[in-house]
Amino acid sequence: MRPIGWVGAALLLATAHAAPAQEPGADGMPLLSPVTWERLVNSDDEPHNWLMYHGALHGQRYSRLDQIDRGNVERLELKWAHQIRQLDRNQTTPLVVDGVMFITESPSNVTAVDAVTGRAYWRYEHPLPDGIRLCCGRNNRGVAILGETLYMSTNDAHLVAIDARSGSLLWDTEVADHTKGYSKTAAPLVVGDTVVTGIAGGEFGIRGFIDGYDAATGERRWRTYTVPGPGEPGNETWAGDSWRTGGAPTWLTGVYDPELDLIYWGGGNPAPDWNGDLRLGDNLYSSSVLALDGKTGEIVWHFQFTPHDVWDWDAIQVPVLADVELNGEPRRVMLWANRNAFYYLLDRTSGQFLLGEPFALQTWAHGLDENGRPILRENVFPTTEGTTVAPIAGGATNWWSPAYSPRSGFLYVNSFDAEGIYYQRDDDYEEGSIFLGGGHRMPLAADHYQSAIRAIEATTGEVRWEFPITPRTRSGVLATAGGLVWSASVDGYFFALDEETGEPLWRISLGAAPHASPMSYAVGGQQRIVVAMGNVVFVFGLAEE
């Protein structure tokens, strides 16, 4: 094919600007066109694209693409792979927009590649200062897009805007001071023309918050602290001045309900992690979910999963929004398999607790009361000598995404059954330093325990099937309309299960552990399944017949 030259390219781009999404280029392939807020709200209508970290505002991580199904999944083959240059944990969920894939890389970089071939268009490398405080690796999970601008968190606690066509930096806003222990690792969430984003640093005694920024300028529109200050409701749940260093970070991407105009976001553990005596009280809104007004960020309701958390059980999971039938009535609900080993069903309009059942091994609570508050067992708090409690500090599950299939009505969760030993000790807060108040370890090697992909019936909390995998696996789950559930195991397999039975239908050994969640897109009419394992992004599709 002859190059079309600058005039032709400009004409094509102009056409793409003016036209709705998916206007094909001269070769029949789509051309990147602005991602309007309407496109984000209706992302389920263009399943060939993956327009945000969770795939859609409701957080289901469910692809409506059904070309790959239970009957043909055996024909899956590798189409291409992208090797990430920087070796680290690779936690990316790429976006795909009209044939262009955006892959985040450790520590705070992003590469744009052709979604057909995997070959690069551009790479943005964010310069980082020395002395960044990170508890758990130089992670960078994904970008958000609005119009033709990408939004990315950086490890030095900045929010940057990058031109999606060229990789040029458009603006760079400091969200918080990284020298005080603040950092950023999660994909932002676009709500209207606001970029909503959280903060990490719960192990450094930060004061957590959720922010909204003007998408065009990077100016902050609102900030909602996840630890209320004096005079604000909830401040009384922190003894003395402990709220100042209360943690409750917000290091994962939340979700949004356009009809209710509510943003839902999880809050992490209180600080210090394991010494609750230094912060007596329930410690709102740590280990909680918050519902925020979509325009002002004001708190509309909250639900705390683990009051006075002394185990490090961040409520840093994806709030999965679904519309279900409960007792014959349609209900707008939120599904939440929590790090504390309980599955919760909440009414997302009001925050009302509807049901809660354990989905993994737990030895800390007799159960939940009628309001969803845990009924604690005896002797479950950390001590100097160590207290053995299930789940482990890393949780029965964690930040890796679950998937919800509206077809099956199941929430698919990667879960871990194990107990940990929790230690308490004195600690003094020092700005910018680790502030844990104790420690944690697993008494035995991971092989003694069990990981599994579990299918939880959303409306009952019943585990309907499980597929055991090698412990301890840290991988998200994807569900697709072909009746398949996709996940990966720590031993380096990527696999597909039957959504109804959990039967393994396809697998490939990729040789390195996953730390990410799979996604799906299509280009040229061909469905692709994507997973990041080791330092590689792998892209699969059906072999031609």
Add this chain to the structure above:
Amino acid sequence: MLLLVVMFAVGVAAEEPENPYTSGIDVRMGQRQFQSKCTSCHGVDATGGEEADGPDLTTGRFQHASTDAGLYEVIRDGIEGTSMRGLRRAGDQEIWQLVTYLRTLSRYVDVASLPGSVEAGRGTFERLDCGRCHMVGGRGGRLGPDLSRVGERRDPDELAEDLTEPSAEVAPRWWTVRVTSADGMVVEGLRMGEDTFNLRIMDGEERLRSFAKASLRAVEREQTSTMPAEALPEAEVDNLVAYLASLRGSDP
């Protein structure tokens, strides 16, 4: 001549400072520092992290430093390109105390200070035919752990327990797996690798065998040691411990 003088001066200047804080109190202060600043990556017992992948600091060997002064620099400056961040705001004394504490974690012991005799232990090792299953220096069997550098990873107390109570704590690599195939054939061996879909063992004849789990009728795992429990007199255990403790690649 001038050149020689300059070289000499450089040599003197490069001499490494000694750790001035090595008392018992310094150990305890270093431990407090460690618990507050280091355990989130290196684990509460310093044997490596769970959520972050900080390395084991108890082996007596460090990847980025060998001397106290080298450790001081790593703790102060961090390691570029990794999550290891320097304690730039910590004082001189605090960093040296951390170095002192780290040194106490080392499994390295002076073999001469142990009650047993290395030579007598070597004799017992041979008499009991331990080499039937264990390799030392490239000679021996494959049905037990290679002991060529066991003195680096196990301290004398642990070695004594390994000898007297071999089944007290068996690493998953040395569990015994018994598989029954669909047609009823039973194969037993050491668990070299197990994953979500497959199982790999070394059988009693040291053959490597791989099985697809889905094709098996049953899989049983024995978490006990295959080492014969031999009731040995205390002096012989001491000798064996001394011999095993002496097995190191080279002194750290």
